[in-house]
Amino acid sequence: MKIFLDCSLLSIGGGIQVGLSIIQNIVNDPSIETVVVCTPQIDAQLDQTIKQKLKAYHVVPNVSFYKKRQQGDYLCQLEAQYQPDLVFTVFGPSYWRSKAKNVQGFALGKMLYPEIRKFYPSQLSRFKESIFDWVKQKFFFKNVDNFLVETEVVKARLVDRFNISPQNIYVISNTYSPAFEQRLQERKKHIFADQSTITLFVPASFYVHKNLLILPKVLAELKKLNDKKVILKFTVPVNSPGWQEISRVAAEYGVLEQITTVGHVPNHLICDEYLASNFVLCPSLVESSTAVFPESFIAERPLLVSDRDFARNLCEDAAVYFDPLDAIDIARKIDVVMNDQQLQNKLLSSAVRVLHKNYLSPTEKWEQQRILLKKLANSQ
DSSP, X not given: OEEEEEXXXXXXXXXXXXXXXXXXXXXXXXXXXXXEEEOHHHHTTSOHHHHHTSSEEEEOOOOOGGGHHHHHHHHHHHHHHHOOSEEEESSSOOSSOOSSEXXXXXXXXXXXXXXXXXXXXXXXXXXXXXXXHHHHHHHHHHHOSEEEESOHHHHHHHHHHHOOOGGGEEEOOOOOOHHHHHHHHHHTTTOOOOTTSEEEEEOOOOOGGGTGGGHHHHHHHHHHHOOOOEEEEEOSOTTSHHHHHHHHHHHHTTOGGGEEEOOSOOGGGHHHXXXXXXXXXXXXXOOSOOTHHHHHHXXXXXXXXXXSHHHHHHHTTSEEEEOTTOHHHHHHHHHHHHTOHHHHHHHHHHHHHHHHHHOOOHHHHHHHHHHHHHHHHHOO
């Protein structure tokens, strides 16, 4: 069986982790010949020994939204050259139509929750996002045969919102990466949070729906509740416009000294940042799924998260929930967790159960992916 693995859209965030995990697993299956097309961000984190095991390997540049169709033409040429049995676009929408059957990962949560845009501060950003989503929707439904999603919530919303047949949507739950698990075993007895401060880890890229700009106000409100030294640790590149914006807002609220960023962290090292933190904070307005939840659980760091259906479905009683649009509520919830060791212990105890109930191990996830790929490749 020959698989064309399209990772050409994975340049930031959790998609990189998912793409890396699939590649690292698929090369060890002797029954699958794999052609990989990936971004420089994927390429930089793959060992040469893995690349050599592939049938073919191509790195394509990151291109703007307006040039993705042109890049899609190049991928069409590669497909014609290698003649795969199945095309797997790890996360779509694909901007090209494959001749072979295809399955595309869906992680465009904003397309399923368009109502969140009313909370965006800029009317221009609301308009631009709605246009981009309209275009992406057209490409998705034109170029896809089967959808692969990570939660039943996303499947249900795809069916209800776009009238997609449930038979064409497959669900394989999210997980932490094998690299995260391995690093955790190596470092969990060596890396600990600084006891002189309270560090809240915020692993997120800078997008409007990630809701990061509310956090400086949260710090200001938290100051009114206690005098503990609290630091927010981001993963936004230090020289990026996003970090400049976060810093500007933090300066306005007088909390600039309470924010820091580790910038982009390679997939195999992100575990260290969890271990070096006391808590994990996820203020996102929408997620299709996120590795932040299972990573927090397995790293044994209490999780605070937005009170939204995507979070409650996956975290159940293993997280503390807050109104992501209310800085005072977020601050109060942080204060409660910080000062209640019994609650922290309860969250971590629940996390063990929820992790096993709602998430697969990396090995289990790959097995389900492998079975699905072979099923679709062999179907008529």
